[in-house]
Amino acid sequence: MVTRAPRLGLVLGDQLSFDLAGLRALDPAHDAILMAEVAGEARYVPHHPQKIILIFSAMRHFAEALRARGWQVHYVALDAAGNTGSIACELQRWQQALGASEIHFTECGEWRLEQALRDAHLPLVWHRDDRFLCSRAAFARWAQGRPQLRMEQFYRGMRKRSGYLMQPDGSPAGGAWNFDSDNRKALPRGLRGPFPARFAPDAITVAVTQLVREHFSDHYGAVEGFDYPVTHAEAEQLWQHFLDFGLAAFGDYQDAMAEGEPYLFHARISAALNIGLLDVRRLCLDVDTAWREGRVPLNAAEGFIRQLIGWREYVRGIYWLRMPEYAGLNHLGNQRALPEFYWTGHTQMRCMAQAIGQTLQLGYAHHIQRLMITGNFALLAGIVPSAICEWYLAVYMDAFDWVELPNTLGMVMHADGGYLGSKPYCASGRYIQRMSDHCKACSYRVDQVVEETACPFNALYWHFIIRHRQQFAGNPRLALVYRNLDGMPIERRDAVWARGQTLLAKLDAGEGV
Missing domain, CATH: 3.40.50.620 (HUPs)
Structure with a gap:
């Protein structure tokens, strides 16, 4: 034998x-x-x-x-x-x-x-990594011959194939594919999320913590306070906690931000999912079942499933379709270095200090904090895409290159020229005021634009719109923005530009804002 x-x-x-x-x-x-x-x-x-x-x-x-x-x-x-x-x-x-x-x-x-x-x-x-619903080859077949790749079209196909939130006649539950318009509510005064599920370190985790303390003391971020699940059983407990206490309100308030509330109604499961402690099919089935049994509203179930079989699978597909050249794209020609305060949290901007400070303490921030605060600032300031991509990859618990790079380079920085998303996700301080309570305690005033005490997001927003007019003036999703710009008195426009120049000069000089 x-x-x-x-x-x-x-x-x-x-x-x-x-x-x-x-x-x-x-x-x-x-x-x-x-x-x-x-x-x-x-x-x-x-x-x-x-x-x-x-x-x-x-x-x-x-x-x-x-x-x-x-x-x-x-x-x-x-x-x-x-x-x-x-x-x-x-x-x-x-x-x-x-x-x-x-x-x-x-x-x-x-x-x-x-x-x-x-x-x-x-x-x-x-x-093949069949933990994902869409293989690399299947995504490439879907993308072939399409002049534009849009997540919404990909997502609809994934819903049809998976059957999640679908009716027997093949139509989407509720008669619509997407309930995102119902998922942008500001948090009502006094409403807070459920107490987060936490997991005490066992002997293995204690030993690893000491190892990390000894070998990686030069890395940014706190060692103390680790409370994430490290086993399949603990990840299951975290998931059940979200199903019981978070999912029902997730839809309404998934974009909201609040002082002292890093998690609100978010699941905090992405790190466990991305390292294999949870299975995406199981999660989607649980959410689909919760909706069908009347335990959660449709906008919550749809919003959550869209994150998993829509964005998550979509950005992975783009990553493997376009790498390695995708990582080097810089469509807007950004040249500015990443400000030091991204690594320290030392800034007078309350929203940035909160998002970065929370990130350094917990290794966590939810998608709107990443997209519309730290990401929005990097976009408006013209930060080199590779620098902000490295930062996101370094500081977040759930960040792996396949998911982080397309989200940051494509969605946050618009560095792929619109390949992933049809418009840049840029906003002034008014958006942050609407979706959070950060502005109340900020050193800057969100109702000002050109003054020394004005929220930096305001002038930087218009500076970005002005300097990239050639790239975006023909974008139908920004038509109203450029009409508003053209209706602005020339003196006001010059003052806005000057304020933006001053702020960018401070960044170039290594000063904080």
């Missing part, structure tokens, strides 16, 4: 799913799994310490769970003797040590890492 050589399976820190395609191809009785904490992946951007804690702790818990299921797992801790600091080098080392004939691997979430593995000339057997 001939005994075959063992095969080796690689499981990355964002692939912590028991039903991972690469695992399904292997046999626990004969094959082995490799998991490795490597400095190269923790340091290629200065990842938030709590993000590193999350991934390393979840990896260690997952390795234990695999062993309990009968797998032979070779786990390389960050400070283990012989750790090469590179995924590709660790694969080479362990393939030679085990005499593995094949290395089975599920598609990466980052082009950079996948290319490095392809370049390593290892006997890799690739598997």
